[in-house]
Amino acid sequence: MLLFRHNRHGRVTTFSEYRQGGGFVALTKALQEMTPLQVQQTVIDSGLRGRGGAGFPTGKKWSFVPRDLPGPRWLICNCDEMEPGTCKDRILLEANPYSLIEGIVLACYAIGVRHAFIFIRRGYEQAAANLQLALAEAKAAGLLGTNINGSGFDCDIELHLSAGRYICGEETALMNALEGRRANPRVKPPFPAVKGLWGGPTVVNNVESLANIPDIIMHGAAWFRALARIATAAGTKLFCVSGHVRQPACVELPLGVELGELIDGSCGGMRPGSRFKACLPGGASTPFLTAEHLNLPLDFDTVAAAGSRLGTGGVVVFDQDTCMVAATLNLIRFYARESCGWCTPCREGLPFVVRLLEKFEAGEGSEEHIAILREHVKYLNYAFCALAPGAMGPVEGLLRHFEDELREHVISRKCPFQKP
Amino acid sequence: MIPETLKNELLTRVAHAVTPREAAVDVMNALQAHYGWLTDAAVVEAAGLLGLSTLQVEELATFYEMIYRRPVGKKVIHVCDSISCWALAGESLLERIAGHLGIKVGETTADGCFTLLPCCCLGNCTEAPTMMIGTAIHNRLTPQTALVCIEGERKSIEGGPR
Numbered sequence: 357m358l359l360f361r362h363n364r365h366g367r368v369t370t371f372s373e374y375r376q377g378g379g380f381v382a383l384t385k386a387l388q389e390m391t392p393l394q395v396q397q398t399v400i401d402s403g404l405r406g407r408g409g410a411g412f413p414t415g416k417k418w419s420f421v422p423r424d425l426p427g428p429r430w431l432i433c434n435c436d437e438m439e440p441g442t443c444k445d446r447i448l449l450e451a452n453p454y455s456l457i458e459g460i461v462l463a464c465y466a467i468g469v470r471h472a473f474i475f476i477r478r479g480y481e482q483a484a485a486n487l488q489l490a491l492a493e494a495k496a497a498g499l500l501g502t503n504i505n506g507s508g509f510d511c512d513i514e515l516h517l518s519a520g521r522y523i524c525g526e527e528t529a530l531m532n533a534l535e536g537r538r539a540n541p542r543v544k545p546p547f548p549a550v551k552g553l554w555g556g557p558t559v560v561n562n563v564e565s566l567a568n569i570p571d572i573i574m575h576g577a578a579w580f581r582a583l584a585r586i587a588t589a590a591g592t593k594l595f596c597v598s599g600h601v602r603q604p605a606c607v608e609l610p611l612g613v614e615l616g617e618l619i620d621g622s623c624g625g626m627r628p629g630s631r632f633k634a635c636l637p638g639g640a641s642t643p644f645l646t647a648e649h650l651n652l653p654l655d656f657d658t659v660a661a662a663g664s665r666l667g668t669g670g671v672v673v674f675d676q677d678t679c680m681v682a683a684t685l686n687l688i689r690f691y692a693r694e695s696c697g698w699c700t701p702c703r704e705g706l707p708f709v710v711r712l713l714e715k716f717e718a719g720e721g722s723e724e725h726i727a728i729l730r731e732h733v734k735y736l737n738y739a740f741c742a743l744a745p746g747a748m749g750p751v752e753g754l755l756r757h758f759e760d761e762l763r764e765h766v767i768s769r770k771c772p773f774q775k776p
Numbered sequence: 777m778i779p780e781t782l783k784n785e786l787l788t789r790v791a792h793a794v795t796p797r798e799a800a801v802d803v804m805n806a807l808q809a810h811y812g813w814l815t816d817a818a819v820v821e822a823a824g825l826l827g828l829s830t831l832q833v834e835e836l837a838t839f840y841e842m843i844y845r846r847p848v849g850k851k852v853i854h855v856c857d858s859i860s861c862w863a864l865a866g867e868s869l870l871e872r873i874a875g876h877l878g879i880k881v882g883e884t885t886a887d888g889c890f891t892l893l894p895c896c897c898l899g900n901c902t903e904a905p906t907m908m909i910g911t912a913i914h915n916r917l918t919p920q921t922a923l924v925c926i927e928g929e930r931k932s933i934e935g936g937p938r
């Protein structure tokens with residue numbers, strides 16, 4: 357265990373407990389013995405991939421930041437976490453806010469950032485309070501602020517409280533939100549690494565990604581890679597398992613753990629009377645996996661090869677009594693409501709898909725509707741940002757694995773799962 | 777009008793920001809906490825504090841799920857209707873609460889205590905079904921426990937100052 361190793365049962369870790377457990381040793385070590393480029397190289401070598409959903413290699417993202425432009429560079433920690441089925445960042449921060457703070461300072465050192473922000477969603481007041489206290493403690497101990505540990509390196513971290521809107525988690529919308537602008541996404545390129553917050557080079561990283569950094573610096577890249585269950589993966593992952601399992605839970609496990617093991621081992625299996633039918637492997641935007649995938653090792657590449665995405669690691673499990681059309685409808689309703697309205701394919705297309713799925717549920721669907729649904733999986737890729745293509749992930753999964761179930765709605769002219 | 781102390785607090789917050797409008801959400805939240813919702817007067821005040829036009833504030837105010845541009849009850853009940861909560865509660869929880877309160881979703885109770893709204897994932901998916909009353913999260917709900925929570929909140933609203 358790495359991310360959860362400082363956790364105490366039922367309460368937040370204290371500053372002194374974190375330090376006694378080896379906390380802030382990595383930061384001290386880096387500031388004394390390593391150059392910023394060495395820190396970055398260690399993270400590159402570690403194979404750490406972004407935990408916010410896209411799985412982009414963290415160290416590589418840092419390396420895109422030009423170091424020779426005038427003006428400040430920025431780092432934003434993304435704690436918007438509104439992806440349905442995902443609550444790992446909250447659970448991590450409610451147990452221990454210090455790993456994230458140490459990770460942010462290390463990242464700032466590597467990239468040469470003076471001011472970092474933590475963008476935190478509404479509803480995460482406890483996590484925000486923990487962070488506020490932890491920031492004050494770190495500052496008082498000389499681990500944050502000016503001349504950290506006598507090294508001459510300065511770094512400050514500020515909390516930015518949001519007011520609830522899923523699109524704010526998209527990195528360019530996030531920058532608009534932070535600047536106090538309406539949080540529509542920005543056009544890419546220019547990419548944030550070159551031109552981001554207030555026009556300066558900006559890195560956006562997820563909470564869990566950054567919280568991994570201290571132990572990577574402390575123990576080295578090889579150690580981190582070896583934590584994973586399979587050779588092509590690196591590190592551990594927070595999986596939050598919800599839905600029809602006996603004990604829904606957020607657990608830290610090696611990447612490469614098999615889906616079935618996650619459900620049976622950590623969550624006590626399916627709840628009484630339930631059999632596994634399907635799951636979302638990594639939040640609302642990932643295509644369904646089915647019983648044929650219970651032996652699938654969960655890592656970015658392996659899940660992608662199976663036609664889905666590891667995403668956030670928010671696993672939502674459905675049993676045999678779940679109508680997959682109804683589940684998909686719930687997901688698309690979420691996306692239609694959260695569409696920021698900026699571009700037409702998403703603003704108009706998602707409500708249209710909602711109406712299509714409602715037709716199937718009402719027994720008014722047809723073969724032609726199935727074809728139209730399939731076309732929309734393609735068309736919504738032409739939207740302005742990743743929200744709309746993500747929204748179509750479950751629809752794609754529905755068409756791939758549950759086309760028969762969809763057709764049954766057409767043939768029997770009703771939802772076969774509806775109670776009479 | 778907001779009290780002088782709050783105004784000064786907010787002016788300090790704005791002065792501390794990298795650019796004034798960075799503080800927009802904090803300012804809107806504070807004004808909303810004061811008035812109960814973001815009134816027209818509050819939009820004008822926010823614009824003044826932030827150096828923005830009222831239209832620019834409106835653009836922001838209407839974007840966020842938890843900034844209320846219409847009158848709301850003393851506490852807003854946000855019931856999560858995202859996938860993990862749906863898997864366990866279906867669509868019935870919200871309907872049961874609406875029936876109990878005698879209002880439709882989106883409306884405010886006649887006594888002014890509650891406004892009922894569906895909301896996006898509250899990040900408590902492993903403890904679903906979930907709702908938030910004011911800022912308090914309530915987890916692992918059944919229709920029965922949800923109603924108990926709501927009546928408990930009603931007592932505390934009626935019993936004490938806001």
Ligand SMILES: Cc1cc2nc3c(=O)[nH]c(=O)nc-3n(C[C@H](O)[C@H](O)[C@H](O)COP(=O)(O)O)c2cc1C
Nearest residue numbers: 406407408434436437438525526527561562565742
């Ligand atoms: C609609 C949308 C919402 C997103 N929400 C979040 C979020 O809440 N938290 C997060 O870390 N990443 C979110 N992302 C991904 C971010 O854009 C970005 O890729 C991520 O924060 C980068 O961090 P990482 O490289 O450490 O994963 C979202 C992306 C999209 C398209």
Ligand code: SF4
Nearest residue numbers: 696697698699702741
């Ligand atoms: S795809 Fe949707 S969320 Fe993204 S910019 Fe277009 S309307 Fe906004």
Ligand code: FES
Nearest residue numbers: 856861898900901
């Ligand atoms: S889906 Fe309801 S709290 Fe996440």
